[in-house]
Amino acid sequence: MTNATVSEVPSVLDPEPSARREVPSYDVERIRKDFPILARDVRGRRLVYLDNAATTQKPQAVIDRIIQYYTQENSNVHRGVHYLSELATIQYENARGTVQRFIHARDIKEVIFTRGTTESINLVAQSWGRANVGEGDEILITAIEHHSNIVPWQMLCAEKKATLRIAPVNDAGELIVEELVRMLHPRVKLVALNHASNALGTINPVKRIVAAAHANGSLVLIDGAQGVPHTTVDVQDLGCDFYAFSSHKVYGPTGVGVLYGREALLDEMPPWQGGGDMILSVSYEKTTYNALPYKFEAGTPNIEGVVAFAAALDYVKGLGLEAIAAHEHDLLLYATARLEEIQGLRIIGRAAEKAAVISFVLEGVHPHDIGTILDQEGVAIRTGHHCAQPLMMRFNVPATGRASFGLYNTRAEADALVGALHKVIEVFR
């Protein structure tokens, strides 16, 4: 738990029967009307979309923003002197401002647009990492990372003869913070961990870890792919050095992400990709690189994606981040309680601080079979290893089913999930 917004809502272990209380003043039925896809049928049934940790659906405001861009504003940015180019540039840079305010970055220069969380992490590994990590150094990650916060560091460590260390988790799926702190020593150059786990929902105490890492002289990168959709993020309050996240997990388009970095660090880092936009002047003898943030944005960016991403952030801000968090927490408690009624169902990941993500296994039925049968009932969940194979090994399961809730989900949809799981049991028993 990293900030007041979420810590005010009761934890999963709260003995109070708050699971039976609806959250007032959050009109989920009205909100659902903003998402046209939620009205469609799949396989003859109304869609129940519970795969929000994979990607979220998009509100009409985001869809409209893309249409508006291509019908009224389309041009390349930072290039032309003509009207449309200026307009596109203004919209693109305004979006950067929207992101800056959303994550409370100190300066607009600290917001770099990328293709997504994965590219943001790779940028840090390739640019900062190659310049600052050497033989014998260590990168410290945790046992609940997904592949995109494992593999870039493995690649860096292999190249630099550095070592990747893994801080363990307990059986509830919570990071053992004392162990992580014990593993901090002077050779640890960077701690990279997620804000919230996509596979188990665990919310990490990132602020505490940042403080411990900084006391040790280590930098901290937070993989916020699941943090931004579920909590209020204040990068200055967290004190992190890098924060990476994706647009599409927070109701914006795919193909857009953000790397936040502290200005002093970004300034020192060498450019990663070369090309247009990231240069000031080019001759065959010498190229002068552009200033932040453009130094890290080579080539024509995903302009319509960026402006529609800003529309998504405006949309969720309009609903209220605290209200969304409270609604999702209600769904987490309610769905957890309903799922626990199913005999033979075991929830993997019982962290006290959890985002609305529930991983589970059903005795005698492989998750892949669960996924197929649920799909026939119109219920979309993720089944598999959730791009977190080492984590699956830690919990001794080949895969899990995962229901992940978003701002538009309802208790009735949690009920539909439970009903469909009874169908699974019917087929297999």
Next chain:
Amino acid sequence: MSDLRELYQQVILDHNKNPRNFHEMPDATNRVDGYNPLCGDHYTIFLKLEDGTIRELSFTGSGCAISKASASVMSATLKGKSKEEAERLFDTFHGLVTGDSSGLSAAELGRLAAFSGVSEFPARVKCATLAWHTLKSALDGKDEKVSTE
């Protein structure tokens, strides 16, 4: 529910629960691992090949009902078959689960017919064919890992 019953036919549920030839084979002549990284299904196929004939066939591993039943039915079907017959059945089975079953007779299919429902579930074709792809590699005498991705 009808499509589901087509997919999860009794034969499949039975072989999933009680897989046949589900054990290691220390004296196997060929042994290959098969892996589907998408869902984590993972099997090892053991073969005892003598003079181009499959004398013994067993498997170990874990995965979904479709993949496990497929490995089990395959092991029961191919015991005693020649390499050529096994390869022909591979093609037959592949046609069946991808919806190209034209010209296949019930006699040819035998127990394999239980997998006809898979063709309605394109996402599950790889589950049904994992063991077969692994077998094919074992028959060819390869011993590297097979992946369906």
